[in-house]
Amino acid sequence: MNGQFQQLDWGSEVAESATELIRLAVAEDLGGQRDWTTAMLVPDGAPGSVDVVARQDGVVAGLKVVELLIEQLASDVRLTLSSQDGDQVAPGRVLANLTGSAADILTAERVLLNFLGRLSGVATLTRTYVDAVVGAKAEVYDTRKTTPGWRLLEKYAVRCGGGQNHRLGLNRAVMIKDNHVALASQQGLTLAEATEKVRSRLADQQIAVEAIEVEVDTLEQFAQVLPTQPDIVLLDNMTNDHLRAAVELRDASAPQMLLEASGGVSLATIGAIAKTGVDRISVGALTHSAPCLDIGLDWHDSGR
Incomplete structure (x- = not known):
């Protein structure tokens, strides 16, 4: 005992927790079925490309979770990161790009933004206190x-x-x-x-x-x-x-x-x-x- 608590940098323990939360979030959003709005309006195989963009000043956290989400939910989407967790970002900063199936990107959109927004909010408030x-x-x-x-x-x-x-x-x-x-x-x-x-x-x-x-x-x-x-x-x-x-x-x-x-x-x-x-x-x-x-x-x- 020395008063030193375990510090949670990214590793298997955090990744396993993130994987379980992603599973729950996807099940919550799709209920074992499909994104019917996208299925009815977006042709199969239609390509898409989006940038994940910060709308305000802050500290980004959760891009590691986005990587896991894309692996699990959207096999036909390529993720290219242009920022890292812990980066200070300004409005308009591109954090990542998603390219591939437009339908898969649309289906992943809300879960992706929920994780990124929540975790980046925690990181941003923390940095304010640390400063x-x-x-x-x-x-x-x-x-x-x-x-x-x-x-x-x-x-x-x-x-x-x-x-x-x-x-x-x-x-x-x-x-x-x-x-x-x-x-x-x-x-x-x-x-x-x-x-x-x-x-x-x-x-x-x-x-x-x-x-x-x-x-x-x-x-x-x-x-x-x-x-x-x-x-x-x-x-x-x-x-x-x-x-x-x-x-x-x-x-x-x-x-x-x-x-x-x-x-x-x-x-x-x-x-x-x-x-x-x-x-x-x-x-x-x-x-x-x-x-x-x-x-x-x-x-x-x-x-x-």
Whole structure:
């Protein structure tokens, strides 16, 4: 345990999640049948060529998913990428070109744009938060406040935007939150005793986790848990003065312990929070409040 969470760059784990979501999205759109509008109006074999174009400033994420989508849904379409996930893009920037069966392109269009718009929106909002803490040591982290089923992809998009991934699931790290503390107190355990109990039981059962993190919302609680030296202490909804005080206490007695600020973080407040000296700032808004980035398809008059 060292407080370092797995970071989701593109790999087999993310690709497998994307493949399953693509399958669900296609089934949702076609219901095992066909795109009847296209089938009735577009002649078989008609060629088509479209550019995938950004309509606004942002950070692109999801082009890797588009590659998988085309492989699964449109065997008669060639995808040529002109951007990469993580690229900063301006309005009018061509991200990719699709050439081949016009019918297949039309059938894939909405699923493709849904993935690209959603993931690019997460990456774009993340980059905005990351830019707001430039010059401070604090890094911006996501949370588990993700769309059900989309967690790996949304956390991948956070990485594309320059952010860091917090734990991927309940099985990855221990995080003793306020409700756990309340239930532990009913057993007569103090916050420090609850922390030590967790550490002891993990060791006895030889369970490996990425970190033990403890949430506190007062300096008094922080002082109680400080001697137990968990990997991370989450400072929830504290004022900046209290955050600075916690940093001073940590630096004096447990400099290796990481401090994470959380709760009510916004673009208006994150800069000042970062200046308190905390190591991490977790922001649920990166995934639960990111608007889609506007991306569209521009059709050419004829296939290339």
